[in-house]
Amino acid sequence: MAIPTTIDTDTELSAVNSILGAIGQSPVTTLGAITEITGELLGAGDGSDTTPIASIADISRSADSEIKVSVDGVETAAFTISGNVLTFTSAPGNGASVRIWREKEIANTLANPEISFIYNILTEVNKDVQNEGWVFNKEYNVKIEPDTSKHISIPANVLSYDLHRDDENRDKNLVRRSGKLWDTIGQTFEFDNDAYLDILWLWPYEDLPSPFKRYIIARASVRAATQLVSNPQLVQLLQIQEAQTRATCTEYECQQGDFSYLGLPEKSNYTPYQPYVVLAR
Numbered sequence: 001m002a003i004p005t006t007i008d009t010d011t012e013l014s015a016v017n018s019i020l021g022a023i024g025q026s027p028v029t030t031l032g033a034i035t036e037i038t039g040e041l042l043g044a045g046d047g048s049d050t051t052p053i054a055s056i057a058d059i060s061r062s063a064d065s066e067i068k069v070s071v072d073g074v075e076t077a078a079f080t081i082s083g084n085v086l087t088f089t090s091a092p093g094n095g096a097s098v099r100i101w102r103e104k105e106i107a108n109t110l111a112n113p114e115i116s117f118i119y120n121i122l123t124e125v126n127k128d129v130q131n132e133g134w135v136f137n138k139e140y141n142v143k144i145e146p147d148t149s150k151h152i153s154i155p156a157n158v159l160s161y162d163l164h165r166d167d168e169n170r171d172k173n174l175v176r177r178s179g180k181l182w183d184t185i186g187q188t189f190e191f192d193n194d195a196y197l198d199i200l201w202l203w204p205y206e207d208l209p210s211p212f213k214r215y216i217i218a219r220a221s222v223r224a225a226t227q228l229v230s231n232p233q234l235v236q237l238l239q240i241q242e243a244q245t246r247a248t249c250t251e252y253e254c255q256q257g258d259f260s261y262l263g264l265p266e267k268s269n270y271t272p273y274q275p276y277v278v279l280a281r
Contacts, residue, residue, distance in 0.1 A: 010213050012205050015220075016118050022221035022238060023229050028115055070099045097149045097189065099179075118224055125220040126205050129212060131159055134249070135257040136209055137201045140164060143194050150190040152181040159200040211252045215245040 017027040069079050071092045078090040092098055130137050141164045146152050154161065154176055161181060163174050173184045174197075180189055205213065222238045225231065262270055 010206070010210065012119070012122065015122055015205060015213065015217050016115065018217045019118050019122065019221050019224050022217075023225045023234070025114070031115060031119060067100065071096050097151055099153070114228075117228070118220075121220045121223050121227075122205070122216065125216050125223065126208075127159075127202060129216055129219065130200075130202050133200050134212070135253055136212070137203055138198070139201065140198045141196050142199050144197055145194050146191045150192065152191055152195060154179055154181065157202045159202050161200075162198045164196040164198050209252060211245070211248045215242070215249045218242040218245045 013028075013031050016031060020027055067081060067086070069076055069086070076090075079086055079088050081087075086100065137159075144152055161174055161176070163172055171185065174181050174195075175184055176182070177189075181191070181195070182189055183191075205216070208216070218238065218241045222235060222242050225235045225238055229235075260270070
């Protein structure tokens, strides 16, 4: 049988229109521009090493892009930029943790306030669902290398970090603090060796498996109907649909997760006794 070549067209626009349809509103043809703030990391270093601090490529200021600098996790304005060179007006000092990033904001020009409201619900529900942790957004035993300051920065699309096999590795306990990993046992941001972590990622709506797209739409529709429409019967009907799509997600999780009550570690498997072996003798 030939493999279907149809491309998945489930986008944020189609999701917003599905939510609008669920509450009896007309669809829209465009969402407009979405507010987005990026935090592209340009460099990092310590106060004793000026190379990654003073010579970083593509440093520039413009109307929609601003360079941000922090010293030991605290943002500072004590610096100047000339071409591609950043110079501190007050030296950070030896061993200080320095991070430099570009902050960019894209103006929000959504079609109208109702669309903005629906889109915000979609975004919130997407994050709520992924915060639960599913097979598609969890990765185990990921090797993370500390930077030149021995710090491990947390990317913007990470929902949570945890030390791999933390039931065995009791010498560290990791939490998020100032955008970096903090060891509450060692009371430090510094990691001398690579860290092996279990990571929960936040993925864009378009990158999610189909069952979870439908579940997010159904869950967002319930929230939209509750807040925008005074119709308890509609809310109840949408809640039934939400429960059905949730069941589909659970089925997907069981099929894709390859779970076993044996608790097998990574890169291992177990094949139980097969009755047909007796007949093959």
